[in-house]
Amino acid sequence: MTVVYWLAYGMLGGGALLALVRLGRGPSLLDRVVATDTLLVIIAAGLAVHAALERDPTVVPVLVVVSLLAFVGSVSVARYIGGMLLSSADDGQDVGLPEAAEETAARTAEADR
Numbered sequence: 001m002t003v004v005y006w007l008a009y010g011m012l013g014g015g016a017l018l019a020l021v022r023l024g025r026g027p028s029l030l031d032r033v034v035a036t037d038t039l040l041v042i043i044a045a046g047l048a049v050h051a052a053l054e055r056d057p058t059v060v061p062v063l064v065v066v067s068l069l070a071f072v073g074s075v076s077v078a079r080y081i082g083g084m085l086l087s088s089a090d091d092g093q094d095v096g097l098p099e100a101a102e103e104t105a106a107r108t109a110e111a112d113r
Helices: 002-025 029-054 057-086 098-112
Strands: none
Touching (some): 002 029
């Protein structure tokens, strides 16, 4: 069973190190958000591995809290960045999809004629 412990925790640790590298280097805000979400998933996986290998059910509430934290954080950042993208149109209108941006540009071009 010791080999299973070392393999599981070693792979999780390697993934956490790679996510930390992306968090530190990652050129954009979205890269850092994805790295943070990945770290939270790795933490949840580590807690699940610990609960399974040690047969310790007291870890499950902590696992649920970490999972909810990861979900709420990801959704919040996605909504924030989505709002920034929607309100970044030149004329102040919300443009959510490329098709809507093309329609807005076409209407503006027709109005200028």
